[in-house]
Amino acid sequence: MRIAVQGCAHGELERVYGTLAEVERRTGVRTDLLVCCGDFQAARDARDMESMAVPPKYRRMGSFYKYYTGELVAPVLTLFIGGNHEASAHLQELSYGGWAAPGIYYLGTAGVVNVGGVRIAGLSGIYKGGDYARGRHERPPYDERTKRSVYHVRQLDVFRLKQLREPVDVMLSHDWPQGIEQHGDLGQLLRFKPFFQNDIDEGKLGNPPARELLNILRPTYWFSAHLHCKYxxxxxxxxxxxxxxxxxxxxxxDKCLPGRRFLQVLDIAHDASGPIRLQYDAEWLAVLRSTNGLLNVNSNVYYLPSGGGAAAGGPSSFDGERYDFSPSPQERSAVLGLFDDGSLAIPENFVSNDAYRRGVGVGAAAAATTNPQTEAFCRLLGVDDPLALVLGGRRRAESGGPTAADRLFAAFDDDYSMIPDDDDDYSKNPDDDDGDGVVVVQRNSTSLVLPEPKNDRSEDASCAERNRPPVWTPPPPPDAKNDENSPPESDCRHVEKDESSRCRSDALTGGGSGGDGDDAEIARVVGSRREDEAVGRERIEPKTLKRRNYHREDDGGGGSD
Structure with missing residues (x-):
């Protein structure tokens, strides 16, 4: 079987097919299958462009929409995985894989299919440690954080691939398995990409979970992209x-650009007794069905069952809980029994959504919706659609309810999580306030009630306020009464209410000394309070004031000199 391998497409699907046609014209041999290693950018319309983690100045519609709407037809069966620059609103509808367009099949976040007897597995996205152990909680429309976390590799996808026991012929990933550069011409790589040196020295180049899959699955071929070079x-x-x-x-x-090495054609042995068509993989379907209870759509960090316990680097498994999900013969037979004719052929059930086909203007939020293909697949296999759970919070399928670990770890949700920003994005995350590459994200916390504090801090504060020493107030300037910001006489009657009321009461009832002396005393007390408040206002609002002289007439009217 003749297979063409493509690096990063970046939406240039029409150009890729044109290059492949030129190769076929020169060699005279037709290609049976095209596989793309990510950054496919399956944007159906302008709304899908909004879900791509690409700055607006780099967003281009590309040519995929022509194949989605039927304007063009894919000349060869095409398989692809997701990368870190994808129309995530589209791909999230096909979590378990499906037809992105007629003749163009997406493998899902992780998947295994069979093409002409060749077993092909794939892992979409790139690795970021901050999101690896979290559930798939993202939903459209995305914010600047979830627009990036949605394409990060998750532990459940890697865990499922580790359960495979049958040989894998071809493995696809977007970023490289960690340490793979040590098995080739490293000197040539550094001459072409010298800035890789620091990441290589620090062990940061590549995907650590992909390295584990490389050592466990040991596929015959492993194809990747992401770093935009041929290696x-x-x-x-x-x-x-x-x-x-x-x-x-x-x-x-490499990526699809003129003069770049982005396409490779090779021959792989296949089963020549039957037609070259796309089929489900029975072992993979059995793994999906048995691990459905491990599906998590919360943003919290959770752990998967481990038979090795803490000694193996993970938490101990719950008593009696299954940790080895490699399918048994009975589980495989049960999966085969779901297909009436015993054929695992993938149905060509692509459905174009009319709302997407009409499209809207740039800037509109993409509506979150489930895909009929995924709904049919979940009904057949008895599993849950992650996007449907996020959108509607439905109950889990009958084939596997939430496990004890799922119920336990769903109760933990950090109020704040430290999410490392992507170092391969074109622009700085706007949520990174201090520019240190770390985004502090506030999440919705669980209903946790804390006890009241033992010490009454409000009472302590009031005590401190009462014991605070008095603030010294400077004497008023000679012309403070002429200040335009000085309060009028009527505004000062509330000052020292108790004392002034007592003075007025004594004057009216004949208490105190009485006579003109009492009136003079009342005027002195009230006048001093006016001056104190005027000085206090000047102390609270220390600014330069313009002084004006006002002349009051006998009738109450005022006019300036």
């Missing part, structure tokens, strides 16, 4: 105890 390596898995030599041939390709 080949050979990993030898054989040891002294192995009877047969086992190797993995690794190849990474």
């Amino acid at each position: 080949a390596a050979v990993v030898d898995h054989s040891s002294d105890d192995d009877q047969m030599r086992k190797q993995t041939k690794f190849l990474s390709l």
